[in-house]
Amino acid sequence: MQSIVADAATVVAKQAVIAKESEKLVQSLLGLISAARSRLNSGDGKAEDVLVAVKQQLGPFLKNANAQTKDLHAAVGKLGKVFAFQRRAL
Numbered sequence: 001m002q003s004i005v006a007d008a009a010t011v012v013a014k015q016a017v018i019a020k021e022s023e024k025l026v027q028s029l030l031g032l033i034s035a036a037r038s039r040l041n042s043g044d045g046k047a048e049d050v051l052v053a054v055k056q057q058l059g060p061f062l063k064n065a066n067a068q069t070k071d072l073h074a075a076v077g078k079l080g081k082v083f084a085f086q087r088r089a090l
Helices: 002-042 049-090
Strands: none
Touching: 002 049
């Protein structure tokens, strides 16, 4: 039973961290979009060049978000297995 509580606490902690990181990611993405829009509106560069720059800047953000999501899913999956094991033990 203690392992369920510990695993649940781990999932909650991961979820809290991911929520904060996701908020930062969204704010960064909004800034990126705003900067790209400004460049396009000012005529500072071709649309294709702006899009290539945005794509390059998005890569690390999306990679980080994907890794965090995988970590959360792994923790939730482990918690599900612990629940299933405990239920069979009863």
